[in-house]
Amino acid sequence: MKKLVLLGVLGLFVLAGCGSYLMVTDPTTKKVYYTEEVKTGKDGGVKFKDAKTGSAITVQNSEVKEISKDEFKAALAKKEEVKPAETKPAETTPEKK
Numbered sequence: 508m509k510k511l512v513l514l515g516v517l518g519l520f521v522l523a524g525c526g527s528y529l530m531v532t533d534p535t536t537k538k539v540y541y542t543e544e545v546k547t548g549k550d551g552g553v554k555f556k557d558a559k560t561g562s563a564i565t566v567q568n569s570e571v572k573e574i575s576k577d578e579f580k581a582a583l584a585k586k587e588e589v590k591p592a593e594t595k596p597a598e599t600t601p602e603k604k
Contacts, residue, residue, distance in 0.1 A: 528579035
C-alpha cells in the first residue's frame with residue numbers, strides 16, 4: 508500500500524514540472540499549502556515554496572493533490588481565517604476611600 512501511495516505522489520511530482528497547480532496538506536496539523544512544484548527530499552519529505560507566503564516549506568508526511576488553475580487562484584485570494592486571541596477581563600481592585 509505504501510508503495511502505491513508513493514508511486515501516486517511521485518507521479519504528481521512529475522506532473523508538477525508540467526505547469527500544474529498543487530495543494531499540499533499536512534495530515535498531522537491539517538495545514539494546507541498551495542504550490543506549483545514539489546521536490547522529494549532524501550528523508551522522504553516534500554519540499555516546496557508556499558505560494559501564499561513565499562516561504563520554503565518541508566513536510567514529512569503529506570498529501571499532494573493536483574488542482575485546477577481556478578482553484579489555485581481562488582485559494583490564494585482567500586484570506587486565512589484568523590482566530591481572535593482569547594482575552595481575560597481586566598482585574599479590578601476596589602477603590603480606596
